[in-house]
Amino acid sequence: MxxxxxxxxxxxxxxxxxxxxxxxAPFEVAVSPSRFELTGNSGERLGxxxxxxxxxxxxxxxxxxxxxxxxxxxxxxxxxxALQPGSCRPWVTLERSSLQLxxxxxxxxxxxxxxxxxxxxxECRFMLAVxxxxxxHRTQLESGGASLDLPVSGRIAVAVYVSLNxxxxxxxxxxxxxxxxxxKRVPLVTVSNTGDAHGRLSGVLDAEDANGxxxxxxxxxxxxxxxxxxxxxxxxxxEPSEAKREVAFPLKTSGQLDWENGSFQLSVEFK
Amino acid sequence: xxxxxxxxYLGMLLAGLISLPTAQADQGSMRAPGGFNSSAPxxxxxxxDFNIFIEKYIFxxxxxxxxxxxxxxxxxxxxxxxxxxxxxxxPSNGSSQAYSWDGEAPVLAANTIILPVAVSSxxxxxxxxxxxxxxxxxxxxxxxxxxxxIESSDTAFPAPVLPASGSSNSVNVAGTAFGxxxxxxxxxxxxxxxxxxPPAAGEYRGEIVFTASVP
Numbered sequence: 001m002x003x004x005x006x007x008x009x010x011x012x013x014x015x016x017x018x019x020x021x022x023x024x025a026p027f028e029v030a031v032s033p034s035r036f037e038l039t040g041n042s043g044e045r046l047g048x049x050x051x052x053x054x055x056x057x058x059x060x061x062x063x064x065x066x067x068x069x070x071x072x073x074x075x076x077x078x079x080x081x082a083l084q085p086g087s088c089r090p091w092v093t094l095e096r097s098s099l100q101l102x103x104x105x106x107x108x109x110x111x112x113x114x115x116x117x118x119x120x121x122x123e124c125r126f127m128l129a130v131x132x133x134x135x136x137h138r139t140q141l142e143s144g145g146a147s148l149d150l151p152v153s154g155r156i157a158v159a160v161y162v163s164l165n166x167x168x169x170x171x172x173x174x175x176x177x178x179x180x181x182x183x184k185r186v187p188l189v190t191v192s193n194t195g196d197a198h199g200r201l202s203g204v205l206d207a208e209d210a211n212g213x214x215x216x217x218x219x220x221x222x223x224x225x226x227x228x229x230x231x232x233x234x235x236x237x238x239e240p241s242e243a244k245r246e247v248a249f250p251l252k253t254s255g256q257l258d259w260e261n262g263s264f265q266l267s268v269e270f271k
Numbered sequence: 272x273x274x275x276x277x278x279x280y281l282g283m284l285l286a287g288l289i290s291l292p293t294a295q296a297d298q299g300s301m302r303a304p305g306g307f308n309s310s311a312p313x314x315x316x317x318x319x320d321f322n323i324f325i326e327k328y329i330f331x332x333x334x335x336x337x338x339x340x341x342x343x344x345x346x347x348x349x350x351x352x353x354x355x356x357x358x359x360x361x362p363s364n365g366s367s368q369a370y371s372w373d374g375e376a377p378v379l380a381a382n383t384i385i386l387p388v389a390v391s392s393x394x395x396x397x398x399x400x401x402x403x404x405x406x407x408x409x410x411x412x413x414x415x416x417x418x419x420x421i422e423s424s425d426t427a428f429p430a431p432v433l434p435a436s437g438s439s440n441s442v443n444v445a446g447t448a449f450g451x452x453x454x455x456x457x458x459x460x461x462x463x464x465x466x467x468x469p470p471a472a473g474e475y476r477g478e479i480v481f482t483a484s485v486p
Contacts, residue, residue, distance in 0.1 A: 026334025034329035034394045034485045055330065071486055077398045077441045079482065127484065148407055148414065148464070148475045152386065154333040157484035182445070218450040221395040223486055237450040 025058035027132045027154030036160040043117040049110045050158060052130060054101035061133040062099045064109065066092050067157065069127045073230050075222055079127060079157065088124035088162070091115060098133065113162060121165040123197040123226065131155035161198060169199025171259040174229065176268050178249075181233050187251060187270040189219055191259075192229035199224050201232060205255035205266060210248040219257055327394035331483040332457075335387055389457040390428065390444055394485040397454050400441035401431040402480050409473030416477065418466045425458040433479070 030053045040046050054060050068084040071077055083089060095110040111128065132153040175190035193199050201219035208214045220232040236247060254267040390397050407414040415435035423430040427445035446454045 026332065028330075028332045028334070030328055030330040030391075032326045032328035034327045034392055051326075055332075069486070075396070075398075075441075075443060077400060077484060077486055078438065079400070079402070129482070131480065131482075148470075149477070150407065150419070151478045152333065153478065153480050154331050155480050155482040156329055156331050157482050158329075159484060159486045216450075220451060235446075235450045240448075 025060055025134065026056055027060070028054065028056035029060070029062065029130060029132075029154070029156060030055055031130055031156050031158055034156075034158060036158070037163075038113075038161065039163045040113065040115050041165055042115055042119045044115050046113040046115070046162065047110065048112070048160075049108050050128070050130075051106055052099065052101065052109055053106040054103060057103045059100065059102050062101065063129075063131050063133050064094055064097060064099060065129050065131075066094070067127040067129050069125065069157070069159070071223060071225055071228075073228050075230070077157075079129075086122075087126070088113075088119075089126050091124070092126065094128075115162075115164060119164055121167050121196060123167045124160075124162040124164055125198075126160050127157040128160055129155055129157050163197045167197040168195050169193050169197050169224070169226070169260050170195030171199045171201070171224065171262070173257075173264045175231075176266070176270070177231075178270055179231070179233075185249070187217070187234040187253070188231050189234060189257065190229065190231045191224055193224040193226055196226050198226065199259050201257050201259055203256050203258040203263065204237075205234065205253040205257070207236075207251055207253045209251050213242075213245065213248070215242070217253060325393065327485070328392060329394060329397065329483060329485050330389070330391040331481070332389035333386065333481055384462040386460045386462060387457070388428070388430075388460055388481075390483055391455050392485050393449075393453045395452050396446070396485065397444040398441045398484050398486060399431060399444060400439055400482050401433055402438040402482065403433075403436060403477055405477065406436040407475040407477035409471075409475040412471050412473050412475070414466070414470055414475050414477075416479070418464060419479075420463045420465050422461045422463070423458045424461070425456060428456040428458040430458075430460045431481070 032051045032053075036048060038046055038048070052062065066089045068080040068082075068087050068089060069077060070080075070084075091113050093112050093114065099107060099109060101107060113124070115124075132155070134153070170193065172192050172194060173189065174192050175188075177188045177190065178185055179188045180186070181188075189201070191199075191201060200221050200223055202221060203218060205217045206214070207217045216237040217234045218237060219234055222230075222232065224230045224232075234253075238245070249271055251270040252268075253270065255265075257264045257266060390399065403416055405413075406416055416433045417435045419433055421430035421433065427447075429442045429444075431439040431442050433439055444454055444456050446452060447456065
């Protein structure tokens, strides 16, 4: 009798395990927040958490780890698994290295940063990678004795910036110009960062084009890394009904572009 | 084509990610002038302040998801490239038909595999990049990943160009609202195997990881 109970329990445990066991499934994962911009000081411990949600109908197992990364002046991201010079990833502790989520399940995942007492003024940057352990798709090719096995999987990389000991951006407006982005002529703003932390442009410009169309514009909000000069497009904030309307130049603009510790007043005509 | 059920999907995301709005109210009162028999109008007002915090989020979907992807895509768990060597000119139907071969080498042909993909974020420019630990390999034999071409159905959501091995350049997904801060895109990426040289027999293995981020 006792043995029956024992085997019954083991069987139930096996069924439960089989039920939650993840298998190859589409990667359908949402993460919030998608970016951290933190401040800290030497010797401090920073604790943070992210929400990870499996939006798929299947169970999934996710792997979590950190990556180093670089951002080019052209706006391209490069990830590095190997520790890069000056990396602060050794300061990071993750709650766990893998996470199993049932269909539709949302979980909180914690990580912390132990900043050494010897850390100098700098900006610590790393990516927290949330990636599928199993491939989302498996591509196979078979022909004449050749077989090709190509699993495809997904990953979300959450950028973490930590400004240490007062590190901050210092943006300078270098140039306003016209250029071509994705085959279209757009106004551009060139900004350089002479600070020791990344910066971003924001703000709104009032604009009126040659046909009298009035609208608002804002700069692309991608980061400008320390010692980097970037040329960013000024984008039109369109109403849905104006999705396909083209801007006619010359374009008169005025307003203010903001960054973390200042702003640029603009009144310029783009031709 | 069935469209991406973005409203339903976005609602589901926001329900999970938006913090509950907080409201603060104050009280106001006014005593009617002239006592109870006065006909003077009486009014009172109070302020109600709302504060809604919307957290940044990012979603990446790869594969034939039942909830959030177009059902016109092939709902498959395995993408099979069916390749064959095509003789340049097809012979006529029927048995014992004479066929004149022009001497051209047979061409390796492969079908196109469609992979549904989706990305969604409210935190600005979304970047997508492909990476691999190396080329497809079978022992000492290799097939460069660049032999796999990916074409996107949406130019605003381009697919990274695969390098021979390693990591591709990242591509940016065009925003859809709020001056590029909000992105809601779905596309179908068509995978084609176009070998630069006919592959040697063998079992080749490799893996591609697509990474999305909002740096």
